[in-house]
Amino acid sequence: MEPDPQLRVGVVIAQTGRLSRLGDPLAFVLRRLTPQLAHVRNGNRRLPLRIAVRDSQSDPTHARQAVRELAAEEGAHIVLTMAGTQVLPAVVDTCEELQVPCVSTTFPWQAYVHRPGARQRKRFEWTYHFAWGLDDIAAVFADMWERLGPARTVGCLWNDDLQGRLLRHDRDGFAPVAERRGHTLIDPGGYREPAADLHAHIDHLRRHGAEVVTSAATAADLALFHGQARRSGLHPRLITCSRWLAYPHAGVAGSCAADEGLAQARVATLVYWTPNHPYRSSLDGATAADLAEAYQRDTGNPWLQPLGLAHALVEVARHALAEAADPTDRRAIAQAIARTRIETIAGPLDWTSGPTPNIALVPLVGGQWQETRHGHDLAVVTNTALPDLPVTADLLAAR
Template sequence: MNSGAGQAPAVGVVVARTGRLARLGDPLAYAMELLAPKLRGRLRLVGRDSRSSAEGARRAVRELVEVERARIVVTLAGTEVLPAVADACEEAGVPCLSTTFPWQVYYHGGRRRRWTYHFCWGLDDIAETFADLWEAVGGTERTVGCLWNDGPQGTWSRHREHGFLPAARARGHRLVDPAGYREPAAALDEHVAAFREAGVDVVTSAATGADLGLFRREAARQGLRPRLITCSRWLAYPPAATAPAEQAPQADVGTLVYWTPAHPYRSSLDGMTAAELAEGYERSTGDQWLQPLGLAYALFEVAAHALATAGDPTAPKSVAAALGATRLQTVAGPLDWTSGPVPHIATVRLAGGQWQRGRRHPYELVVTDNRGVDGLPVGGELVPPGADQ
């Protein structure tokens, strides 16, 4: 067993390298590879594959804590994996830092948080951002159809106290929410019919790309032509390239913008700008930058800051206290755990945008509403669904 004696403090990284979340793990793996030599001597970055499953995530935490003697564990993961990492760290009594998961689901949906810290936007922030987009297509009171599943995504979106629903209604919008559907959806014709009957002119969703595509085909068949579709779930990924005659399901869909190369932020570790980080990622991987990249880099910024400012970086209580006291300017923006909406939470600022046909890439994320992020330029206007781009 590796005792870690005489070595720099270890930051454990739970990252999806295999399974369905492997693409989501790419930005975290890249940030880890890029920063490891820069932090050598100060920190050791050691990773384990979550295998895109809750059990794999728990196993990864055990190995990082017991074998690598990780002083803090960081992760960027999905609906089942991220809570599993946080819960395993709670059980082990090791500080954990995570992101890319609406904070209400993280905070209210799990066990008591003593060792685990998180930064992200909230479901209310999603509703406010989407309401800005809805209102941009005309009028302050829309009839909005909710394409929500019967799983965690839909359950928390419709939560009457902590969810998307109360924030959207507070803006004056009427939400039409048929029964949640089981993923993957076999048919969504009843949702389309309910939206038509209610006079829906805007649709909001947290659907997968496949289910969103199914909905759009059925809506076209029944003659439902919403003025705008917003979707929060697949916001990180560019629409898949399809045949020229077929439009990708995410194309022209309004979504959240939490990080782009145009964001006016720099890393606290090395001064790298958002633009430089995205450019390096594309040059190194050959792939288009992804929104989680900025937050992945910020995970290491905050972890390094906490270990550097902790009174005793070998004591879990000291590292946890340092996380809770962190106020830091990062490449993902300003993060502040001292004034979060609830303990152990820092929030990420959101803008509104849309996937549109691009010049450098088949589809590019265009900022259409920047009111939530100071200094972020607007890149274009909303394109109506189905419009020729």
């Protein structure tokens, strides 16, 4: 009797380069879950499983090569990836090209669907994603602006790349949601990343009376804006930012605490996972708090928001292999992902009811980096989309 075939999960992680800090949660999750992933039960079969990892080197060219190696050399039945506005699209596009099922996360779904080279509203056959939308970010940010009073005049610090164009999108973007809430958006036009001088943008916002500033800037560009704005006399009552500030480390480049002025700005941001989220792992029943505690204990680093999504990636892969009509057939695995509805440590994921066929949504709430005796803490200040998550602090206006 022939032994059962081995199933193989390929993982593309940024182990080196500028995104390596964001690769840490997925690397940790793989180490933590390895004993539970030795086999997958599919019906009456108990199939051996191996995980193969490749380093994207935080670069799209290397990311594409990593997928090719996983597909050809490792024979991966499914590929997992997360993080990187250029790296993630490179991985999923290569998986689509090679007809390898792929699950990804940490990227607004509009940027996933409308990424360069993808036809608008195309139904991808092989690649699946879970995250939130730019419209969800707008709703959360509007909740926080409105804590300061009714409709605000909001300055937009958005770049001139795909991200900025999608934020402005008249159907799927951030702008129409915010405007429907009664807010007036002041958009001085996009800037090139990395920014060298934002005085022209600041002058425009000051002339038009911007009370609040919203952005999707890197921490370095936001720090530049904040310093130049204060010296120019622009003092917004609140800054909301959806990019790197969603998961900083104190004292690390890309964090709110890496720039003293920005650290005191009380930047508000999106929250998609915390140790207090009321969810459990479908693999072993571990809670969000259990996972965060294990990460901090084993790595010596504070928990990161992507930790919950990294764990959910592995949960989805195992579920797809367990539920596929033939777990050794890539098309059958892709079909299993398409019909997946699963409770994960990052919350319920449902690919049968997303905004597009290949998307499952993750709810967002509002958070703010507030000073504590031990540095800074990400406080939950609004919970409209997830009322079971406790609010831990009041929103504070900027100093």
